Amino acid sequence: MNFTRRQFSAGLAAGVAMPALIKAARADGATVKIGMVVPITGPGAESGKYAQTGAKIAVERINKAGGILGKPLELVIEDDQTTNPGAVLAFSKLASQPDIVAFLGSIRSTQVHAMAPDLAKVGKPMMFGGTDPALTHMGAQWLFRCRPNDSFSGRVIAAYGSETLQKKKWALVHSTDAFGTGGAKALTAALGDAGCTVALDQGYPNQSQDFSSIVLAIKQSGAEILGSYFTFETDLAIFARQLRQLGVTIPWVGSPSIIDATAVKLAGPALYGTFGVADYAEASSEASTEFGKAYRAASGNVPPDNFSAWTYDALGILTTAINAAGSTDPAKIREAIIAIKGYKGAEGEYNYDQNGDGLRGYNIVRNEKGTIVFDKHVEFKS
Amino acid sequence: MDIILQLLFQGIGIGSVYALVAMGFVLIFRATNVVNFAQGEFSMVAAYMMVVCAVDLGLPYWLSFLIALAGMVVIGALFNVCVYYPLRHRTYLPVIISTIGASIFLANTTLALYGPQPQVLSGWFDTPGIQIGPVYLDSQYLLIIGVTILLVAFQYWFFEKTLIGKKLQATSQDKEMASLLGIPVAAMIMLTFIYSALLGGVAGILVAPILFVSIQMGSTIALKAFAATIIGGFGDVAGAIIGGLALGIIETFGAAYISVPYKDGFAFLVLVLFLIFRPQGIFGERVAEKA
Numbered sequence: 001m002n003f004t005r006r007q008f009s010a011g012l013a014a015g016v017a018m019p020a021l022i023k024a025a026r027a028d029g030a031t032v033k034i035g036m037v038v039p040i041t042g043p044g045a046e047s048g049k050y051a052q053t054g055a056k057i058a059v060e061r062i063n064k065a066g067g068i069l070g071k072p073l074e075l076v077i078e079d080d081q082t083t084n085p086g087a088v089l090a091f092s093k094l095a096s097q098p099d100i101v102a103f104l105g106s107i108r109s110t111q112v113h114a115m116a117p118d119l120a121k122v123g124k125p126m127m128f129g130g131t132d133p134a135l136t137h138m139g140a141q142w143l144f145r146c147r148p149n150d151s152f153s154g155r156v157i158a159a160y161g162s163e164t165l166q167k168k169k170w171a172l173v174h175s176t177d178a179f180g181t182g183g184a185k186a187l188t189a190a191l192g193d194a195g196c197t198v199a200l201d202q203g204y205p206n207q208s209q210d211f212s213s214i215v216l217a218i219k220q221s222g223a224e225i226l227g228s229y230f231t232f233e234t235d236l237a238i239f240a241r242q243l244r245q246l247g248v249t250i251p252w253v254g255s256p257s258i259i260d261a262t263a264v265k266l267a268g269p270a271l272y273g274t275f276g277v278a279d280y281a282e283a284s285s286e287a288s289t290e291f292g293k294a295y296r297a298a299s300g301n302v303p304p305d306n307f308s309a310w311t312y313d314a315l316g317i318l319t320t321a322i323n324a325a326g327s328t329d330p331a332k333i334r335e336a337i338i339a340i341k342g343y344k345g346a347e348g349e350y351n352y353d354q355n356g357d358g359l360r361g362y363n364i365v366r367n368e369k370g371t372i373v374f375d376k377h378v379e380f381k382s
Numbered sequence: 383m384d385i386i387l388q389l390l391f392q393g394i395g396i397g398s399v400y401a402l403v404a405m406g407f408v409l410i411f412r413a414t415n416v417v418n419f420a421q422g423e424f425s426m427v428a429a430y431m432m433v434v435c436a437v438d439l440g441l442p443y444w445l446s447f448l449i450a451l452a453g454m455v456v457i458g459a460l461f462n463v464c465v466y467y468p469l470r471h472r473t474y475l476p477v478i479i480s481t482i483g484a485s486i487f488l489a490n491t492t493l494a495l496y497g498p499q500p501q502v503l504s505g506w507f508d509t510p511g512i513q514i515g516p517v518y519l520d521s522q523y524l525l526i527i528g529v530t531i532l533l534v535a536f537q538y539w540f541f542e543k544t545l546i547g548k549k550l551q552a553t554s555q556d557k558e559m560a561s562l563l564g565i566p567v568a569a570m571i572m573l574t575f576i577y578s579a580l581l582g583g584v585a586g587i588l589v590a591p592i593l594f595v596s597i598q599m600g601s602t603i604a605l606k607a608f609a610a611t612i613i614g615g616f617g618d619v620a621g622a623i624i625g626g627l628a629l630g631i632i633e634t635f636g637a638a639y640i641s642v643p644y645k646d647g648f649a650f651l652v653l654v655l656f657l658i659f660r661p662q663g664i665f666g667e668r669v670a671e672k673a
Contacts, residue, residue: 041490041498043597045493046497046498046499046500048498176643202642203642203643204642204643204645205642205643205645205646207602208645209396209592209593209602209603210396210633210634212388212389212634213634213635213637213645214637214642216385216388216389220385233500234500234594234596238593238594245510245520246388247518265502266594
């Protein structure tokens with residue numbers, strides 16, 4: 001069979017254009033796509049797995065209940081390598097796909113900060129799990145938080161330590177990244193309001209191999225209680241062990257990382273008897289218990305934690321908002337998210353404000369010989 | 383005073399870990415004139431093998447240790463064959479890039495095989511440590527310090543007193559001359575890679591109970607060990623040991639008395655100072671001697 005030059009050109013053009021045409025046809029309606037930036041490699045890969053499981057449970061539920069605007073929800077996942085440049089790269093890959101209507105950002109505040117300028121240019125909603133209060137107070141209109149911010153965790157840690165445990169002289173240990181510094185700042189402010197003193201405020205760089213100098217400083221400071229904001233579980237576990245080895249036994253109330261499943265496993269007895277604030281506690285509400293059950297079933301009985309709960313809630317909230325808006329227009333989705341009141345998620349009851357904060361409460365939990373036990377829920381009005 | 387002693391112990395402990403990994407760097411550098419950037423991953427892989435044997439399969443600790451070391455022999459040999467040998471006639475640059483590639487490959491293969499969860503490996507001893515007066519001595523750190531001393535002694539004996547050690551030295555000094563004298567150069571280099579993998583593996587297994595077993599455990603230690611090698615003088619085993627210990631102590635005291643957030647900064651500040659004022663390191667041979 002012989003081709004004329006014209007036939008050949010036409011065939012070539014059709015061949016080149018075909019993938020784009022097929023893509024356009026698919027984008028035209030088969031699914032509603034939501035992009036997810038999540039660590040698949042790097043030090044956060046462990047938590048990334050939890051986050052994906054939480055999201056997948058949500059996708060299954062949403063699609064079973066009819067999807068978004070009558071179409072099935074599809075997740076598009078990109079690896080952020082647990083680094084800021086990785087997060088920016090992953091986000092730009094997602095942002096270049098015009099059919100993605102909204103994003104799930106990171107649980108790490110520093111990465112959300114890194115992605116924020118590009119997000120502002122793209123102009124679509126991003127749900128995120130980072131707890132640095134600044135993220136929703138810097139005029140970024142597309143960021144919506146699915147966990148309570150650290151101004152609340154700081155207030156809860158301060159209130160529990162000073163009122164329930166009756167300790168006034170504090171030592172603070174925190175990571176020097178955005179999450180740790182933001183948290184420590186909020187805790188320091190809350191402690192000042194509660195009439196407590198800060199005997200030691202000590203930052204450390206992530207991935208430290210030795211914490212003995214910090215432990216000795218705590219010992220010398222004469223603090224009666226320890227408050228902490230750790231980012232990585234390995235850091236927390238190494239610190240906890242050295243703390244006990246060098247004989248520090250003061251009560252310890254930590255940010256959520258202190259009760260996450262990996263930290264509890266790694267540190268073992270070194271964390272027994274410590275308190276943590278948890279945005280997710282399995283026994284704290286009906287929705288939390290229900291999510292916990294689904295998560296255990298999906299993950300082979302791994303205990304659920306905030307890494308998976310927030311992505312689960314984020315997709316639920318986006319679905320509710322898009323369905324209420326009746327459109328995937330970003331401005332309409334934003335309005336619909338802000339209008340959400342009383343949404344019962346695994347993390348708690350969401351009532352969004354203009355800034356993009358939906359939750360204002362925390363649970364206090366205890367490490368009872370390796371089992372995390374719900375103590376009480378503390379909710380703030382504002 | 384109590385605090386100074388405690389810090390000194392911690393500094394020597396973590397410094398010994400750097401020293402062990404740094405020794406591996408030095409040996410390969412001496413034999414092949416390249417820096418092996420996968421040295422840290424040797425530690426990580428050995429620690430994972432230990433977890434598989436001692437934790438997952440429940441084998442006795444000593445048996446797991448032997449299996450892990452045997453595994454490191456295989457990895458060292460494979461590393462030589464796949465990463466160094468095909469590029470041996472090229473300049474140092476392709477070889478270095480090849481080792482970087484190998485380090486990424488090892489890290490991600492382990493990640494794919496074992497998953498991202500950090501693992502717990504118990505120590506050699508049931509007692510976590512001993513309290514001597516005001517100072518707490520972690521038994522695992524004590525073991526690390528002991529093993530480092532032993533390995534240094536072994537290394538001295540091996541390189542200075544045995545024929546095979548002398549052949550290895552001859553190979554590292556001048557490959558062509560060594561080959562003319564009938565020394566099997568390729569076999570000597572193979573041996574160096576195996577021994578370096580073993581050293582890295584021992585360091586990884588010893589440090590795992592303290593730092594936990596994670597994919598990135600190797601790279602964090604290797605970076606410091608690399609700095610230790612430069613401080614000590616690239617190519618000198620005694621220098622690597624002194625460099626490692628000095629780095630551990632400087633870091634720990636710097637963190638305690640100056641600033642914790644800049645802890646890693648101190649290590650690299652010392653590195654930069656050495657690069658400016660004494661690029662050959664503490665014990666480094668002068669370039670003229672090498673030529």
